Amino acid sequence: MNKQIALHPDLDDDLLDVMEPDNGGSVSDELSRNLRALWSTFYRNRLLIAAIVGVFMLIGLGVTMLMTPKYRATTSIQIDQQSTNVLGNTDQNSVDPAAAWQDADRFLQTQVDVLQSRAMAITVMQDLNLNANDDFIHQMGGKPADRPAGPLSLADTKREQILNVLSDGLRVDLPRNSRVADISFTSPDPRLAARVANAFAADFMIFNMKRKFGSSTYARNFLESQLSDTRSKLEQSERALLDYARSAQLLDVSGGIASSTDGSTTGTPRSLTTSNLVQINDAYAQAQAARVQAQQHWEQAAATPPMQLQEVLTNPAVMQLAQLKAQAQAAYQQDLQRHKPDYPQMQQAAAHIAELDRQLNSLATSIRGSIKEQYATALKQEQALSGQVNGLKSSTQNEQSRSVEYNILKRAVDTNRTMYDSLLQRYAEVSAQAGVAANNISQVDVADTPDKPVSPKPLINLALAMILGMMAAAGFVLLRDKFDDSVRTPEDVNSKLGLTFLNSTPMLDQEMTPDEALSDPRSALSEAYSALRTSIELSHKGGAPRTLAVTSTRQSEGKSTSAFAIARNFAKIGRSVVLIDGDLRKPSLHRLANVPNGRGFSNLLARMGSIDEAIQPTETPNLSLISAGPLPPNPAELLSGARLPELINELAERFDVVVIDAPPVLGLADTVLIGSTTEATLFVVEANGSHHGHAKTAVRRLTGNGITIIGALLTKYDARKIGYGYGYGYNYTYSYSYGQPDAPSSSRKWPWSKK
Structure with missing residues (x-):
C-alpha cells in the first residue's frame, strides 16, 4: 500500500x-498558494490582458498623435554675486563689498525669484508687444478671452491671460553648486519659444543694470535741460512743416520724411498723389503685360481649329465626350457587321454619335470663346489704368511746384532732429557712466530655434499607456475572477x-x-x-x-x-x-x-x-x-x-x-x-x-x-x-x-x- x-x-x-x-x-505556504x-488568474486571462493593454497603447498612441508638439528653447545666464567698478574714482574701492558667502544660495534663489516674478513677465510682454493682439495666445495654442473676468475689463482680462501663459511656459533651472541658470520657455511655435526665452534673459540683464544707475549728477541735469529746449524746437519745426503741407494740400504718406532706397532722406515728400501714381503705374505695367499675353493667346486660338486647341484637348469634359464617342463608334462598327445602316438600332447609334459630335464642337467653341473674353477683359483693364496714370501725372507735376517751401521747412526739422539725437545719445552715455559697476548678469548661451519637440514623447506615453493598461487589465481580471465561480x-x-x-x-x-x-x-x-x-x-x-x-x-x-x-x-x-x-x-x-x-x-x-x-x-x-x-x-x-x-x-x-x-x-x-x-x-x-x-x-x-x-x-x-x-x-x-x-x-x- x-x-x-x-x-x-x-x-x-x-x-x-x-x-x-x-x-x-x-505563512510561506499560504503566500505560495x-x-x-x-x-493562474493572470495566465488564464493572458489574451484578455493583452487585448486591454493593446487598447490602452492604441489610445496612448492616438492621444500622442493628437497632442500638439511643443518646443522648448533654452538660454543661459551667469549670475555673479559681485561686480567690478570700471569707472569709479581712485578713492573708491575697485571691487564692491561682496556679500557673505553664507548667503550665496539665498542670493541666487532671489535672482531666480525675480526672473519668475510678475514684474519680469510684464516687462517681457511690453518688450515683445504681446498684448497688441491675440496672436500670442493663438500661437501658444490657447483661446483668447472673449468676456471680462469679474471686475476686470476685457483688455485687463486678456492682459492677465497673457501673463499667466508666460508664467506657465517659463522654467528657470539653477543647478546646485553652479551660478549658471537656464531660462527655458515652452511653446508650440519654436520661433516664439526662442524669442521669449531670449527676451527674458535680455530684460533681466537690463532690469539689473537699471538698479545701478544714478540720477543726480550735474551733467545729466544739464543735458536734460538742453534736451527739453531742443525737443521744443523740434516740435515747433515739425508743426510748421505740417501746417504748410496742409495749406499747400501736400499729403505726405511717409510722415513728412521721404526716404530713398538706400535709407537716406530726400527733399521731396512722398505724397499721396505720388504714391498713387507709383502704385497705379505698376498696376498699369502689369495690366499691359497681361493684355499682351492674352492677345497672343487669342490670336493663336483664333488661327487654330477648335478641336486642336490645347485647352480643348485637356478639358476633362471634352476628354469624357471623346471617350464616349470612341466607345459609341466602336459599338457601331461592331453592330454594323450584323445589321445594315438603315436598321433602327443602327440609326439610333448613328444619331447618338452625331449628338456627341455636336456636343464636342459646342464645348470646343465655348472654350475658344472664353479665351476671347479673357483678352477683352485684359484690354479693358489696360485702357482704364492708362487713363488713371495720365490723370495722376498732371496732379503730381502741380504738387512738385509747391514742394520748394516744403523742403526748406523740412531741412529745419532735420537739423533739429539731428541735434536732439546727438543730445539724446550723449545723455545716454552720461547715464551709462553714472553706473560705476559693471553688470553682474551676463548671457552665456543664446536660445536658438529648437528643431525637435520636447513633447509629446511617444515612447514615454506608450510606456505610461502600457503601465495603465496593465493596471486596468489586472484590476479587471481580478474583479472578474472575484465574481467567477468556475x-x-x-x-x-x-x-x-x-x-x-x-x-x-x-x-x-x-x-x-x-x-x-x-x-x-x-x-x-x-x-x-x-x-x-x-x-x-x-x-x-x-x-x-x-x-x-x-x-x-x-x-x-x-x-x-x-x-x-x-x-x-x-x-x-x-x-x-x-x-x-x-x-x-x-x-x-x-x-x-x-x-x-x-x-x-x-x-x-x-x-x-x-x-x-x-x-x-x-x-x-x-x-x-x-x-x-x-x-x-x-x-x-x-x-x-x-x-x-x-x-x-x-x-x-x-x-x-x-x-x-x-x-x-x-x-x-x-x-x-x-x-x-x-x-x-x-x-x-x-x-x-x-x-x-x-x-x-x-x-x-x-x-x-x-x-x-x-x-x-x-x-x-x-x-x-x-x-x-x-x-x-x-x-x-x-x-x-x-x-x-x-x-x-x-x-x-x-x-x-x-x-
Whole structure:
C-alpha cells in the first residue's frame, strides 16, 4: 500500500490536507498558494490582458498623435554675486563689498525669484508687444478671452491671460553648486519659444543694470535741460512743416520724411498723389503685360481649329465626350457587321454619335470663346489704368511746384532732429557712466530655434499607456475572477464548493480515448483513478463505502467514465464490485464495458426480473455490471418506489462495493433519490467547465436532502493551461514515468498536454 501511494499523484498537498488535520499551514505556504492562484488568474486571462493593454497603447498612441508638439528653447545666464567698478574714482574701492558667502544660495534663489516674478513677465510682454493682439495666445495654442473676468475689463482680462501663459511656459533651472541658470520657455511655435526665452534673459540683464544707475549728477541735469529746449524746437519745426503741407494740400504718406532706397532722406515728400501714381503705374505695367499675353493667346486660338486647341484637348469634359464617342463608334462598327445602316438600332447609334459630335464642337467653341473674353477683359483693364496714370501725372507735376517751401521747412526739422539725437545719445552715455559697476548678469548661451519637440514623447506615453493598461487589465481580471465561480484548480473545490478535494484526472491528448487510456495501467489517467480509489478509502470511516453514487452537475463532465474506472480499480485489488448504470435517461456504461443493454436496472426497479438475470460479467475480474436496461417513460417515478433501497441493500450484501453511475443533478430528481440510498456520493466536476453557480446549486441540493458527499473529483484538469505549470504536473509525470527506462526529459511526452 505504501508503495502504491508513493507512485500516485494523490500525494500532493491537497491529499495530504485530507489525510492530516488542518493546522492552518505556515505563512510561506499560504503566500505560495496565493501567488500561485494569482499567477493562474493572470495566465488564464493572458489574451484578455493583452487585448486591454493593446487598447490602452492604441489610445496612448492616438492621444500622442493628437497632442500638439511643443518646443522648448533654452538660454543661459551667469549670475555673479559681485561686480567690478570700471569707472569709479581712485578713492573708491575697485571691487564692491561682496556679500557673505553664507548667503550665496539665498542670493541666487532671489535672482531666480525675480526672473519668475510678475514684474519680469510684464516687462517681457511690453518688450515683445504681446498684448497688441491675440496672436500670442493663438500661437501658444490657447483661446483668447472673449468676456471680462469679474471686475476686470476685457483688455485687463486678456492682459492677465497673457501673463499667466508666460508664467506657465517659463522654467528657470539653477543647478546646485553652479551660478549658471537656464531660462527655458515652452511653446508650440519654436520661433516664439526662442524669442521669449531670449527676451527674458535680455530684460533681466537690463532690469539689473537699471538698479545701478544714478540720477543726480550735474551733467545729466544739464543735458536734460538742453534736451527739453531742443525737443521744443523740434516740435515747433515739425508743426510748421505740417501746417504748410496742409495749406499747400501736400499729403505726405511717409510722415513728412521721404526716404530713398538706400535709407537716406530726400527733399521731396512722398505724397499721396505720388504714391498713387507709383502704385497705379505698376498696376498699369502689369495690366499691359497681361493684355499682351492674352492677345497672343487669342490670336493663336483664333488661327487654330477648335478641336486642336490645347485647352480643348485637356478639358476633362471634352476628354469624357471623346471617350464616349470612341466607345459609341466602336459599338457601331461592331453592330454594323450584323445589321445594315438603315436598321433602327443602327440609326439610333448613328444619331447618338452625331449628338456627341455636336456636343464636342459646342464645348470646343465655348472654350475658344472664353479665351476671347479673357483678352477683352485684359484690354479693358489696360485702357482704364492708362487713363488713371495720365490723370495722376498732371496732379503730381502741380504738387512738385509747391514742394520748394516744403523742403526748406523740412531741412529745419532735420537739423533739429539731428541735434536732439546727438543730445539724446550723449545723455545716454552720461547715464551709462553714472553706473560705476559693471553688470553682474551676463548671457552665456543664446536660445536658438529648437528643431525637435520636447513633447509629446511617444515612447514615454506608450510606456505610461502600457503601465495603465496593465493596471486596468489586472484590476479587471481580478474583479472578474472575484465574481467567477468556475472550478479550475484543486483549491477551488474547497473554496468555492466547500467539498474535500480527492483527486484530479488529467486532460488527454486528442487522439487518445478514455478507453485506451484506462487500458494502459501506466497512463496518467489510470494512475489518477488508482489514486482516487486510495483517496476514497482514506476519506471514509472504516475504509471504502459499501455503496457509492457518482454524479456531476451536468452531462459530459466525466462521471460515467469515473464510475467505471473506480469500480474497475476496486475490482483489481480483489474486491467484488457491481457497477450499476443508474442514468435511466442517457445510459453509457454498457458501451464502456462492451456488454448488451437488454435487461438491467430498470427491469429490477420494475420487479420484472431477478438480480442474477440483470448482472453481466465484464472483462475485468471481480467486476460485474448492471446496465440501465430499457429506458422507462418516467425514471423519477420508478426510482421513488420502495424497490430502490431494497435493491441497493440486497446488492450490498452480495458484493463488497456497489458503485452507481447517477444522472446529473441539475433539473432531475433521480440523483437525489439514488444518493439517499447510498452511504456516500462522489461529486465529479469538470475543470473550468461549470459556471454561473451551477455546481454550487447542485452541491446545495444534494446536501440539503441529507446526502453525504465524500468529496469531489476534478476531471479534465490541465495545470499548465491555467498557468500552474510544473508544480502541479510533477506528480502525474512522476507516476507515469516511474519504473520506465531512463530517457532524456526532452523525449518524454507530458500525458496531460493537449495538441
